[in-house]
Amino acid sequence: MMLRDTVRFSTAALRASPGRTALILLAMVIGIASVILLTSLGEGARRYVAGQFHALGSNLLLVMPGRTETQGGMPPMFGHAQHDLTLEDRTALERDPLIDMAVPIVFGTADLTYDGRERQVSVIGTDSNYQHVFNLTLMRGKFLPATARDRAEPVCVLGEHLYQKLFGHAEVLGDWVRIGTRRFRLIGLLQPKGKTATLDMSNAVLIPTVSAQSLFNRSGLFQIAIQTRSEAFARVQDRILALIQARHNGEKDITVVRQDAMASSLDQILRILTIAVGGIGTISLLVAGILIMNVMMVSVSQRRSEIGLLMALGASTREILLVFLSEATMLSLIGGVLGLMAGLGAVGLIASLVPVFPISTPWWAMIAALVVALATGLIFGSVPARQAAQLHPVAALSGR
């Protein structure tokens, strides 16, 4: 039998029992649509998180004192530093042509007092480049001035969240506040924004590097954030390591982490999560498959005399098999396409209802959905198809 005829014959059979066909299609549609929807939600979550990370500034390498054996992992927790990272190290790094900016960071906590009110805050000692490297937006006032680069100027910039907590709606820009034992003039307010992997900006106060060093009585730096223009992160990473090693008497006592290495490991996790929820969605396809199998088994038993007739007319077992397989395949493919459309429709609906959530259907999920739909039809259709093909012609004709 020609393929065209097989398809035509199967189509007629499917049309002849619309209820049964609709039931199977519905199951397929639900299965495929849920796979599409779940993976789209997963992908949306991934993009959302990626977007948050992107806002932090990419192309970022963090140089930290101490050494970890693993490359590109999380920052060292208990790494033992032989030498401090210093502002001189920063200056040396800045001279590297591949490095745009090297921003020193000193980190600590101190009490901020103003007008009798007191609150513990995160203190970040840094310089004016910090704003560019971490994509910070000023709400009001000025950022740390360039003149405070390596000087202990008594100025500070505050996170908006912290400002609200401390001062409410009072206008205090230009006033003096006390941080720890020293006084600083409040010169700028930062727009609220996400957290970096290490520092919570909304609850932080920024002061010049040297001010922070003397406030916390330490000579070293917490880390140096490097912004590079180069895409060859690994190369830049190696150059940093070599440069600092040379400056630290040959000791490999620093760790260089890509900020987006953290982002990408989170990205990886969300990608796997997306595949996982897609996999959960395929369970509903399993249900659809079992339904196909059962409904087709009933169909085969109801159509025994038809099968017997086809055999009497000279259809081989292979042709009988193909007739039923093509029925299952058509059901699953049509169901797959309808399910894809339903899924994409639901995704579009969510996209319009919740515009901030970047829901998006990964291309692989669409292909996978159709492939899985087809496979479902073939696998679960093959059982009843084989049953049909293996009927004895005489028994089939008599409807037994």
Place this chain on the structure above:
Amino acid sequence: MIALREICREYHVGDETVHALDHVSLDIDRGEYLSIMGASGSGKSTLLNMLGLLDMPNSGSYRFEGRELMTLSEEARATFRREKIGFIFQSFHLIPRLSAYGNLELPLMLQGVPPSQRRERITRALHDLGLGERMDHLPKELSGGQQQRVAIARAMILEPPLLLADEPTGNLDSRSGDEVTRLLESLHDRGMTLVIVTHDADLGKRATRQIRMHDGQILHDRDGGAG
């Protein structure tokens, strides 16, 4: 044309063995009109199914036009049925969702006849049997006699050399039965080899050769009748 030798067909029902065919030997020549009669359960249908290769014997030999069929593969048996045999059943076995045209198209589809040639052949076959007007009717829209004529047209459309009919008039009133009988006899007149299983003694006697079966054996086999 046909030579059956020592054909046995047994069914095992529980502990019992039913000999549906018990060492049956039979020769049929080209152009013969043969009727098979006998009590219910005597093995008539089993014999007919054997002739059409719908069923395989437990032992014996079946030669068709000199070729031994017992050793054929399943695929080759299907081809044999398609090309050599036209089957007619008591219950017509038309596919209910297909029109008369669609039912007649089935053998052509299985034979791989190109779609362009089908319409003409189907139209001619239906016209020959006076069903030209009924081409697009579903089986349920046809009378029993018309349905059986469509079934006969379907059996004949690939022009097989042997026509096997199992009680072709069994579901019909006497008038439709007579029509179908006359139709089958006209096919015989045109040279078709015809084997009919029937309970109807009148129909049986019209055949040029009659066989009576009993308990899976051929009781007697004689020429005669009106033909």
